[in-house]
Structures are given as C-alpha cells and as structure tokens.
Amino acid sequence: MTDLVTLRRDDNISVITIDNPPVNAFGVKVREQVLAALLRAADDAATDAIVLRCAGRTFIAGADISELGKPPLSPTFPEVIKAIEACEKPVVAAMHGTALGGGLEVALGCHYRIALAGTRLGLPEIKLGIIPGSGGTQRLPRLVGIEKALAMIMSGSPIPAEEAQASGLIDAMVDDLDAGALAFAREVAARRPVPRARDRADRIAPFVADPAALDAAAAAYLKRAKGLHAPAAAIDSLRAAITLSFDEAIARERALFVALRDGEQSKALRHIFFAERAAAKVDLPAGEKPRKVERAAIIGAGTMGSGIAISFANAGIPVSIIDLAPEALQRGLDTVAKTYRGALARGGLTQEQMDHRLGLIKGATDLAAIADADLVIEAVFEDMEIKRKLFADLDRLAKPGAVLATNTSYLDVNAIAQATGRPQDVLGLHFFSPANIMRLVEVVRAEKTAPDALATAIALTRTIGKIPVVVGVCHGFVGNRMLRLRTVEAERLLLEGALPQEVDRALTDFGFAMGPFAVSDLAGLDIAWRMRQAQGLRAEIADRLCEMERFGQKTGRGFYLYEAGSRTPKPDPEVEQLIVETAARLGIARAPIAAKDIVERLLFPMINEGTRILDEGIAQRSGDIDVIWVSGYGFPSWRGGPMHYAGTVGLPYIRDRLIEFAVKTGDARHRPASLLEKLAGDGKAFVTLDG
Numbered sequence: 046m047t048d049l050v051t052l053r054r055d056d057n058i059s060v061i062t063i064d065n066p067p068v069n070a071f072g073v074k075v076r077e078q079v080l081a082a083l084l085r086a087a088d089d090a091a092t093d094a095i096v097l098r099c100a101g102r103t104f105i106a107g108a109d110i111s112e113l114g115k116p117p118l119s120p121t122f123p124e125v126i127k128a129i130e131a132c133e134k135p136v137v138a139a140m141h142g143t144a145l146g147g148g149l150e151v152a153l154g155c156h157y158r159i160a161l162a163g164t165r166l167g168l169p170e171i172k173l174g175i176i177p178g179s180g181g182t183q184r185l186p187r188l189v190g191i192e193k194a195l196a197m198i199m200s201g202s203p204i205p206a207e208e209a210q211a212s213g214l215i216d217a218m219v220d221d222l223d224a225g226a227l228a229f230a231r232e233v234a235a236r237r238p239v240p241r242a243r244d245r246a247d248r249i250a251p252f253v254a255d256p257a258a259l260d261a262a263a264a265a266y267l268k269r270a271k272g273l274h275a276p277a278a279a280i281d282s283l284r285a286a287i288t289l290s291f292d293e294a295i296a297r298e299r300a301l302f303v304a305l306r307d308g309e310q311s312k313a314l315r316h317i318f319f320a321e322r323a324a325a326k327v328d329l330p331a332g333e334k335p336r337k338v339e340r341a342a343i344i345g346a347g348t349m350g351s352g353i354a355i356s357f358a359n360a361g362i363p364v365s366i367i368d369l370a371p372e373a374l375q376r377g378l379d380t381v382a383k384t385y386r387g388a389l390a391r392g393g394l395t396q397e398q399m400d401h402r403l404g405l406i407k408g409a410t411d412l413a414a415i416a417d418a419d420l421v422i423e424a425v426f427e428d429m430e431i432k433r434k435l436f437a438d439l440d441r442l443a444k445p446g447a448v449l450a451t452n453t454s455y456l457d458v459n460a461i462a463q464a465t466g467r468p469q470d471v472l473g474l475h476f477f478s479p480a481n482i483m484r485l486v487e488v489v490r491a492e493k494t495a496p497d498a499l500a501t502a503i504a505l506t507r508t509i510g511k512i513p514v515v516v517g518v519c520h521g522f523v524g525n526r527m528l529r530l531r532t533v534e535a536e537r538l539l540l541e542g543a544l545p546q547e548v549d550r551a552l553t554d555f556g557f558a559m560g561p562f563a564v565s566d567l568a569g570l571d572i573a574w575r576m577r578q579a580q581g582l583r584a585e586i587a588d589r590l591c592e593m594e595r596f597g598q599k600t601g602r603g604f605y606l607y608e609a610g611s612r613t614p615k616p617d618p619e620v621e622q623l624i625v626e627t628a629a630r631l632g633i634a635r636a637p638i639a640a641k642d643i644v645e646r647l648l649f650p651m652i653n654e655g656t657r658i659l660d661e662g663i664a665q666r667s668g669d670i671d672v673i674w675v676s677g678y679g680f681p682s683w684r685g686g687p688m689h690y691a692g693t694v695g696l697p698y699i700r701d702r703l704i705e706f707a708v709k710t711g712d713a714r715h716r717p718a719s720l721l722e723k724l725a726g727d728g729k730a731f732v733t734l735d736g
C-alpha cells in the first residue's frame with residue numbers, strides 16, 4: 046500500500062488512515078486505496094471492527110474539487126460508500142477538523158460516527174453550484190430529520206460537533222480521537238446487525254406521511270435562491286427521500302448531481318473557489334516570512350475606520366482607533382459598540398464575546414498611540430496632501446518594520462509611500478464598506494513594497510476573515526477602475542432611452558444584488574459628484590440631481606424616490622422628465638433599449654478594461670479580477686465574475702459589440718483592447734493567461 050492510505054491493526058480493531066494533505070480530499074487514488082483497505086480489513090479474521098480516520102489537520106474535506114471538471118474515475122464516491130455501508134463488520138468514522146461534502150457522505154455511509162470536540166460537519170456543495178451527490182441528501186435526513194437536513198444542505202454551512210450530536214448526526218464526541226475511536230469501536234464490535242442509515246425510517250416518517258410539508262418548509266430557502274439551479278435540485282432530491290425507495294432516490298440524487306456538476310453554474314463557482322485561493326498567493330524570496338502582527342492601529346474613526354477595527358477585534362487582535370478629533374473618535378467608538386449590540390440582539394455573538402471584543406478596541410486622540418502597532422491602517426479623508434502629511438508623521442512615530450497601509454480607493458500609493466523614508470513598508474489595503482461585513486480587500490502593491498510586507502498584509506487579511514487580492518497601482522485599482530466605465534455607460538443609457546429602473550432591472554435579472562442606480566442612491570450621489578468636480582468630469586443626469594440636492598437615500602431622493610423610513614426605490618416621474626429634457630437639449634433621440642443590450646453595454650466595456658488591467662500587470666490573473674467583482678461588487682458568483690463570464694459569451698462576440706459601442710458613443714475606451722483582439726483572434730479565453 047502506498048502512503049495515501051494505511052491499514053494497521055490494534056488488537057481486534059483495524060484502523061484505516063487517510064493521509065492526503067492538505068485537506069484529505071477524496072480523490073480517485075484515495076478512493077481506490079480506501080476501498081482496498083476496507084476489503085482487506087473486512088476479510089481479516091482477526092478484525093472485529095474498523096475505524097476510518099485521517100491524519101493531518103482534518104477529516105476528508107470532500108471530493109477533490111479539481112476532479113469535478115473531469116470524467117469520473119472508478120471507483121466512484123458512491124461505489125466506495127456503498128462498499129463501506131455493506132460491510133458486515135461495524136465501520137466507525139472518527140472525524141476531526143472539517144468533515145465536509147463527500148467527506149461527510151463517507152461518514153454517513155459508515156455505521157457509526159464519532160468526532161473530536163471542535164469538529165465542524167457540513168454539506169457545502171450548494172456553494173459550488175451542486176448538491177451532495179453521494180447519498181448526502183438521502184442518508185442525512187434519515188439521521189437528523191428532513192428539517193435539519195434541509196437547513197444544512199440549503200445553507201451549506203457546517204455545524205459544530207455538539208449540534209451534530211444533539212441532532213443525531215454523530216453518536217459520540219471524544220477528547221482524544223485515536224483512543225476514543227478504538228474504545229468506541231471495541232464497544233460496538235460485537236453488535237449485529239450493524240446499523241445502516243439507509244435502513245432508518247423513523248426520522249423521515251412525518252414527511253413521508255405528508256410530502257407536501259416539504260414544499261412548505263422549502264419555500265423560504267427557494268425564495269433566496271435567485272438565479273441558482275442547485276437549490277431547487279436539492280429540494281427535488283430531498284423529495285425523493287420521502288417519496289421513492291432508497292435505491293431509486295439515490296439514483297435520482299446522482300442524476301441531479303451530474304447535471305449540475307456538468308453545468309455552467311458549478312463550473313463558474315468552482316472557478317471562483319480556486320481563484321479566491323490563488324489570489325492570495327505571492328512568491329516570497331527563499332527564507333522570507335510574513336512579519337508578526339500582534340497589534341494594529343487604525344487612523345480615522347469614520348465608518349471605514351470603525352468597520353476595519355471591528356474586523357480586527359473579531360479575529361482577537363488588539364487594535365487602537367486613533368482620531369485627532371475627540372468627538373469623531375467618540376462617534377466611531379459608539380458605532381463600534383452599536384454594531385456589537387446589534388449582533389448581540391440578533392444572537393450573532395454572546396455577551397462574553399462582545400465584552401471581550403470591545404475590550405480589544407482602544408480609542409486615542411494622539412498619533413503617538415501607533416508606537417506599538419505592527420500594522421497601521423490609515424482611513425482618513427481621500428485627499429493626497431492630507432495623506433502624505435499623515436504618512437510623514439507615521440514615518441516618525443511608527444516602530445521599525447511596522448507595515449504602513451493606506452485605505453485609499455483611488456490615490457497613487459507610490460506617491461503616498463514617498464512621503465516616508467521607508468517606502469518598502471508601505472502598501473494599500475483597500476477595504477470595502479461596510480468593512481466589518483464585506484470580505485474583499487484589494488492589497489495594493491506599490492513600486493517599492495517589500496515582498497515580506499506584502500506577505501504580511503495578505504496573511505493578516507486572511508486571518509481577519511477577508512479575501513485578499515493583490516493588485517498594482519493605478520487610478521481606482523482594479524474594481525473601481527472597471528466600475529467607472531459601467532457608471533459612465535449607465536448614464537449614457539438613460540440619455541439614449543432607458544430609465545433607471547430598466548437599467549437596474551436588467552442587471553438584477555442578470556444576477557446582481559442591486560442595479561447601478563440603486564447602488565448610487567445607497568452610497569450617496571455627492572461623493573462621486575465631488576470626485577468628478579475634482580477631475581473636471583461631467584455626468585449630465587447625476588450632476589443635475591446633485592445640484593437639486595437629490596443625494597440618494599440619505600435625502601429621500603436620488604435616481605429614485607424613497608418614502609420616509611423606507612429603502613425601497615420608487616421610480617420618480619420628475620427624474621424621467623429630467624432625463625427626457627436633457628436628452629432633447631443634447632439632441633439625442635431616445636428609443637427603447639432591450640435588457641440584453643443594457644447588460645452588454647454595461648458589462649462589455651468593463652471586460653475590455655479588465656483586459657487592459659491584465660495586460661498592464663495591475664492584476665496578475667483574470668481570476669483575480671473575477672474574485673474582486675464577485676466578492677466586492679455583487680457580480681453573481683454563479684457567473685464566475687466578469688472575465689470568466691466573458692469566456693462563456695465568447696470573446697469574438699464581445700470584440701464585435703465593443704467596436705459597435707465605440708462607434709455609437711464616440712468613446713475611444715470602447716475600442717477593443719489589443720489583448721482582447723488577440724485572444725478573440727486566437728480563439729482563446731482569459732484563463733489561458735492565468736497559468
């Protein structure tokens with residue numbers, strides 16, 4: 046036997062150990078060797094019971110996701126699980142770490158399940174656009190009931206071992222996995238027949254008697270499943286559990302799983318899974334390590350600063366919020382406390398956790414308070430002179446080797462770095478608002494940023510639960526630079542014939558959570574207005590709305606109307622009139638625009654800009670751009686981000702449309718980027734550049 050799976054015997058118990066780092070994914074080689082080990086143990090006269098466990102940091106974390114895009118290889122998951130379940134000797138799954146997806150399905154095929162305290166168990170398939178394809182939708186409800194299974198399968202979120210035990214998913218929790226597993230196996234070694242999940246009927250009985258109850262229970266989940274195929278398939282598969290025989294239901298589950306696995310949505314979501322992980326990679330020169338970060342300091346107690354501070358405290362890292370204005374500091378600290386109280390009220394954390402986290406956040410009104418911080422994040426007003434002056438002060442006050450980060454969303458990080466005598470320690474950490482919730486962070490690598498400073502920023506942002514993506518310096522970095530094109534185009538569409546609600550609807554139907562005009566109203570129109578003024582730019586409609594003091598939700602009027610206390614946008618005839626009059630004044634003949642054309646006008650120019658960003662090396666991979674758009678800008682994850690989506694549309698079509706847009710608008714930026722022309726000509730997709 047090779048080293049992926051080992052079989053040893055401890056007296057009358059055979060122990061099968063999987064050792065396939067990093068997460069013991071159940072790839073074909075592992076499946077082959079587990080099956081062989083199982084058959085040997087089953088045949089071994091000296092063995093009374095079998096333990097299945099894993100070495101390393103976790104029990105099987107599921108299928109090898111990279112195998113899902115390839116033809117299935119034998120022995121398949123269902124074949125191995127069937128063999129385990131059919132074994133006449135008791136098989137005990139001994140779990141630790143994260144037992145996920147196919148990993149949990151293997152455990153469900155075992156006759157008993159025990160877990161180390163701290164283990165998390167779940168079926169996250171839905172997050173990959175698939176359903177559990179190896180019995181999960183059949184065996185789980187037989188152990189925990191339909192309602193609990195529904196919750197686990199539809200959310201994809203793992204549950205802790207305690208909850209798993211309370212719900213009947215596991216038989217015991219242990220503090221020492223090896224000793225506990227052997228003891229448990231000895232206890233059940235003589236029991237016959239072995240208990241098999243497939244034979245259990247008691248937990249699903251209420252729904253077998255009343256199958257319509259499933260639809261009622263499923264309705265709330267399906268409502269949230271906008272655009273996604275997997276949730277409805279999961280319900281179908283659960284319905285099979287209560288209306289078909291076990292074997293028929295297993296076949297139904299497999300068919301549903303295979304159709305999803307081979308579909309575009311799962312492909313897109315798997316792309317995002319790997320792209321998220323790739324985006325956080327930097328090659329460090331040999332021997333270099335990330336610097337230690339034990340304390341952080343945030344400068345600026347605004348919405349951004351307090352949100353960032355909360356993220357640190359949530360991860361258990363002491364953090365100071367510094368604001369020179371005492372009232373501003375107090376407001377920031379109040380925001381933090383209010384956020385925690387809200388979470389407490391919603392049951393998101395305990396009083397003890399809240400007290401602990403609040404205790405990690407200290408306020409100060411003196412910059413000298415950064416002296417002991419290993420990482421300083423500036424989140425003050427977006428103004429180059431203010432930032433340069435601040436960084437000159439940081440240079441004087443910060444301890445040697447501290448990483449100095451700016452949260453600017455547009456400005457030149459090189460120029461900010463030059464205000465210090467230590468540009469190697471300076472980089473950008475572009476958080477998104479609200480910073481305690483949004484997971485994306487653009488980690489901006491400036492010209493002189495040292496590799497270990499960059500690695501520190503990446504490691505740290507991962508520690509606080511964010512998704513870091515490394516980008517280079519340019520105006521607006523990756524996300525906002527692309528967004529700018531969409532914003533300009535959205536305005537043009539108004540003048541050419543669309544209304545704000547039509548533009549927004551086209552994008553929400555595409556899968557975005559919100560359309561561009563609803564987003565502008567939420568963010569406040571005045572911010573972009575001020576920025577346009579600073580750059581000498583004009584937006585006919587948005588500028589006029591600002592002149593009318595229609596700043597969006599905060600003034601109750603923007604592109605839409607908002608009734609008092611409501612966040613629901615309502616179309617406003619006054620805005621329509623403004624649009625019609627402006628178009629007439631500019632000599633533009635308005636005509637209806639189809640939703641498909643709206644989507645293409647908004648997204649193709651962004652894809653074009655994304656291509657330039659790649660060509661300039663501002664983003665390292667097309668997948669990085671996709672991660673930015675999915676995790677920071679609401680691009681539907683099941684479309685895989687703009688660059689992946691471009692591949693599904695076809696680059697030649699996008700090129701041709703861009704040429705039309707350039708002619709129609711007279712905007713030279715819409716001429717296809719040279720790299721886009723090249724890829725379209727060669728019949729290639731962006732991923733081929735990613736290596």
Ligand code: T1G
Pocket residue numbers: 067068070106107108109110111113122143145146147148150169170173175176177178179181319322323
């Ligand atoms: N397959 C392949 N590679 C995987 C993997 C997987 N299932 N899980 C993780 N990796 C790689 C990952 O790309 C990274 O690689 C490294 O492992 C560490 O991961 C039949 C079909 C387990 C909670 O969805 O949720 O079973 O970048 O950085 O933060 O019905 O990984 O280092 O080269 O994320 O400690 C269901 C996915 C599959 C679990 C660990 N399973 N994984 O988190 O490390 S579908 C999942 C995770 C399925 C069945 C169906 C997390 C983790 P690299 P990491 P982490």
